[in-house]
Amino acid sequence: MSIRSQLLKGILDGCVLAVIEKEPVYGYELSRKLQDIGLADVSEGTIYPVLLRLQKNRLIIGEMMPSESGPNRKYYSLTPAGKEALIVISEEWNQLSLPINALLSKGVDSNESK
Template sequence: MSVRSELLKGILDGCVLAVIEKETVYGYELSAKLQQLGLDDVSEGTIYPVLLRLQKNNWITGEMRASESGPRRKYYTLTEEGKEALAFIRSEWGKLAMPVNALLKGETDGGDD
């Protein structure tokens, strides 16, 4: 497993919540959105354990509906608790990202990417 996907693991819940906050999505859509954003080295299937965990926490709810074009899809929406959780994750990430950025930027000159 790459360093990047190791790092992403801890914050993936927050990323998924942030996507769902913007709009109601189903699984395939969600993984496509994450990939478009550049988070392309998590395998697509990784979102399902995450979605299940978020449902268990009551941060999102899923509703199974048939779409007009045929496929049956489960659409996910953020709950009130989910919004609170996302706000908390955002502030925690902010507290972590700034010092880590400052620290690592000072040390990488011409490091391997």
């Protein structure tokens, strides 16, 4: 497993919750959106175990509904507990990312304007 996918593993639940919060999505759509955001390292299949785990923990709920293109798809949306979990994950991430950025991103500073 590459370092990047190891790092991603811990925060993937949060990313999935954040995408679902914007609007209900089905599996394939979710993987496209994650890739569009720039998380190309998430191999597409990995979202299904994540979705199952989030459903089991009642953070999201999946419902079969007809899609725009016709066939039934399982659309996921956040439950109230999921919304809370997303807030907690976002806060935790912010608390972690600041010091870690300060510590680790020195090498990048010289290359990037920000």
